[in-house]
Amino acid sequence: MKVLSTSIFLIFFYFTNVSAVEITGYPLKNIAKNTYVIQGPLEYPSKKNKGFMNNPGFVVTKTGVVVIDPGSSVQVGRMVLKKIKTITKKPVTHVLNTHIHGDHWLGNQAFAEAFPNVVIMAHPEMIKHAKAGAAEQWVSLMSKSTEGATNGTRAVIPNKSINDKQILKAGGVEFRIYAPEKAHSFTDIMINVVEEDVVFLGDNVLYKRLPRMDDATFKGNAKACQIALDLAAKTYVPGHGASGGKEIVIPFMNYLNTIYAEVSKHYEAGMTDFEMKPKILLKLQKYFKWSGFNDEVGKHISLAVLEYERDSF
Numbered sequence: 001m002k003v004l005s006t007s008i009f010l011i012f013f014y015f016t017n018v019s020a021v022e023i024t025g026y027p028l029k030n031i032a033k034n035t036y037v038i039q040g041p042l043e044y045p046s047k048k049n050k051g052f053m054n055n056p057g058f059v060v061t062k063t064g065v066v067v068i069d070p071g072s073s074v075q076v077g078r079m080v081l082k083k084i085k086t087i088t089k090k091p092v093t094h095v096l097n098t099h100i101h102g103d104h105w106l107g108n109q110a111f112a113e114a115f116p117n118v119v120i121m122a123h124p125e126m127i128k129h130a131k132a133g134a135a136e137q138w139v140s141l142m143s144k145s146t147e148g149a150t151n152g153t154r155a156v157i158p159n160k161s162i163n164d165k166q167i168l169k170a171g172g173v174e175f176r177i178y179a180p181e182k183a184h185s186f187t188d189i190m191i192n193v194v195e196e197d198v199v200f201l202g203d204n205v206l207y208k209r210l211p212r213m214d215d216a217t218f219k220g221n222a223k224a225c226q227i228a229l230d231l232a233a234k235t236y237v238p239g240h241g242a243s244g245g246k247e248i249v250i251p252f253m254n255y256l257n258t259i260y261a262e263v264s265k266h267y268e269a270g271m272t273d274f275e276m277k278p279k280i281l282l283k284l285q286k287y288f289k290w291s292g293f294n295d296e297v298g299k300h301i302s303l304a305v306l307e308y309e310r311d312s313f
């Protein structure tokens with residue numbers, strides 16, 4: 001009996017705790033006529049930020065709303081939905097996920113619950129990896145790193161694939177898809193919202209934050225930046241950090257190109273990654289204040305060495 005009452009208490013505690021988690025304090029930014037972004041914090045997921053760390057966006061069309069990357073948890077997804085309701089009563093017709101990393105798409109659940117017919121789209125490789133176990137890994141990683149703030153979140157995997165050069169037309173708005181190869185995660189799409197002159201970059205570009213490059217290649221990612229720049233859009237939305245013009249894309253592309261070029265040069269001179277690090281740091285002073293710099297830069301040099309070895313042999 002005691003065991004039963006304890007477990008009832010725990011279940012009650014769990015559910016009240018889940019519903020108590022609410023994400024507040026992030027303003028909605030109107031970045032183009034009908035396009036909005038909520039800029040998340042730059043840090044890694046934590047108890048403090050409750051896992052919220054990306055830039056969820058949405059576009060209001062004639063007939064509905066298209067959401068891009070609704071965040072890391074059902075709680076973040078609900079926050080995004082609440083913001084949408086302050087702008088329009090139209091239903092959400094589509095959700096687009098830029099890639100496999102869970103901080104961008106576990107918020108899908110909030111939209112699947114509110115709009116059972118919503119079409120959720122991503123790169124076919126994203127869907128494949130999510131189904132093969134990445135989805136569950138991300139759910140548990142988010143829960144662990146936020147000490148349970150994302151609990152109650154379940155992975156709603158996209159139900160339709162979309163790939164390079166495909167176009168989604170929704171409510172009179174054209175969403176052109178660019179899927180650069182071997183870029184940030186091998187599952188990436190970038191979305192050009194043509195009428196709004198906006199490009200959602202996913203994590204192919206971050207602003208004032210360094211990425212994890214563990215699933216990326218420096219050359220492929222820099223190429224993705226160039227594809228985005230070639231679109232000459234008025235507004236770019238990075239995966240993390242402020243939105244803006246091409247000045248959002250260029251520093252990140254320069255960072256990737258600098259690391260790869262420097263690593264190639266010092267590798268050819270016979271240096272190990274450990275020996276070349278102080279020399280490369282001299283070229284990266286502009287990035288010292290970027291979030292995650294100290295955690296990531298050493299790893300980036302080692303990863304670029306491996307990539308250069310793969311490319312050269």
Ligand SMILES: [Zn+2]
Nearest residue numbers: 099101185203
């Ligand atoms: Zn990512």
